[in-house]
Amino acid sequence: MTLPLTLTEDLAARFARIALGHVTREYPNHLAHALAGPEDVRTPRALHPVFFGSYDWHSCVHGYWMLAYLLRRFPQAVPAAEIGELFDAHLTRENVAGECAYFAPATARGFERPYGWAWLLKLAAELTCHEGRGWSEALTPLAEVIVEQFRAFLPKAAYPVRVGTHLNTAFALRMAADYAEAAKDPAFTELLANAANQWYGSDSDCPSWGEPNLDDFHSPALVEAECMRRLLPPARFHAWFDRFLPGVARCEPAVLFQPPTVTDRTDGKIAHLDGLNFSRAWCWRSVASALAPDDPRRAIAQTAAQRHLAAGLPHVAGDYMGEHWLATYAVVALEAGN
Template sequence: MTTRLTPQLASRLAAIALGHVTREYPNHILHGLEGPDDARTPSELHPVFYGSYDWHSCVHGYWMLARLLRLYPDMPEAQAIRYLFGAMLVPDRVAGEGAYFDRPMARGYERPYGWGWLLKLAAELQGHEDPAWGAALSPLTERIVQRFRDFLPLATYPVRVGTHYNTAFALRLAADFAETVGDDTFFELLRATAQRWYGSDTACPAWGEPSGDDFLSPALIEAECMRRLLPAADFARWFDAFLPEIAASQPRTLFAPASVSDRSDGKIAHLDGLNISRAWCWSSLANTLTDTDPRRPVMRDAVHRHLTAGIAHVAGDYMGEHWLASFAVLDLTETK
């Protein structure tokens, strides 16, 4: 598979997502029951985001479709995407999603990964070809923004794992929303939180990477979060201290693509996502450096090797297929 986004690849990835965002089963539900009446099917619980194996994967499947439709409005799958959005991103269905988040047991539902992706989707729908889609989503968007506002001041410590609970990734996605809609107060909350959590980090050893089910690099996504939220000069100083030996390809573990032994195992298949998300981070970070910086070629080589290792496996087994294409589009459309 090519390592750049072409119309042909966009069409293939869109077809993958269209095949699963309304596929209800198999489904993994993380759902708290307050009583017997709460035992319901995925589509009863979530009128919009019930497909793609789990809620957050469905959300970023919609984000990917919105991004590809924006870039390729005449692609063969464009009409199917428009029909899907017109049928699903409507007030009544979104109200059902909002009602789920209003449940007392849903206070921490999808925190923080799903929250970040929902805001990423909302940002993508801003200024899209049909403003009704973003407008319909807005009540849920507002709930998620408020979730962040309520939670971040209470979160004394960050979560540094390479899975859904990673806090840096959520801040990174939320920052795109805050900037897109011009919410300076929200952006400043995200920035201040990142500074509080990560601002004093130096000489990152990355000794625990990769873990057996990582799809994010705790070290690299932290750096990408800080790149997105800090002023450029402040970030440059922080990055120099955080990963001071990049020119020597250290820490070595961050430069070696992960090996995936069984793509039918959902947790092990996460490692394909790790390779793709590392490529995204390395590329974003390399773009902050001058052409003569000795770190830049080392980082660009890491981009190539990780993306090559991961992008060939975005399709094939549903345990990876229901989410990996979104990460590929994130990499291929947000970095050079």
């Protein structure tokens, strides 16, 4: 079956149904939970009153983001009433207070840093577009907790993390920038931009020889480029990109243009590679949108994005190891550059 390479109403409805099937599914569950004593042995729902489903905390957060985004983009196509009922029931001040409390102990200092932090702020940014529903106001205290976590962490982070998984710092800065804009917080934007410049500003001639690793769902090279596109003024980004990936016009490094092979979609780590297809498509499309229409690299980047999307879209659903999160990344990729 050939799937469209744009986000249609049919795809939006399908993806929303997938998310509704897992954001409140408590088990199976992969907890990243530090125990200070026997009293800390609790169920996912007891630990996380809102984000207890979708196999892990961060996937539940971005499942909510996808539902909120699709509700805004395709209100007549998605099951809007079900999404509204879900948010009304779970995005309450009491439940969010429980999520905030989880971050208070010293044992939770690094919880979901930085990937889950980034997605929480992305969700908070999206909810500001849903005025009059009370969801944004309910989530604001948790967003403020996460912003303070970033403010405490970034000045101490002397080095970036360049892996293709949850610890990638470029992805976190990129997503947090959307919240800073939505919240009209120029000081936070400046903090993020300063970190990006410190970590990545002098990078050049990226070889990408280590991509992909077996469990990557980000391209360290391309997500860094997308981070800098988001946080640098256009002229500075163009100069930086020319230095960072000087071979794009020749489709080099070749590895960035070839979708990865996924050998076992029941293995959660190997299934990450389906997400890599979407993440690369997102980055290629976003970078293409920043290039001039007559720049030959624009068409090359767009073609690379289409190739990766075509490789990933047939595998959004099928096994829960991918199904609990891949639709989010498909949406991000399909909407990139719009």
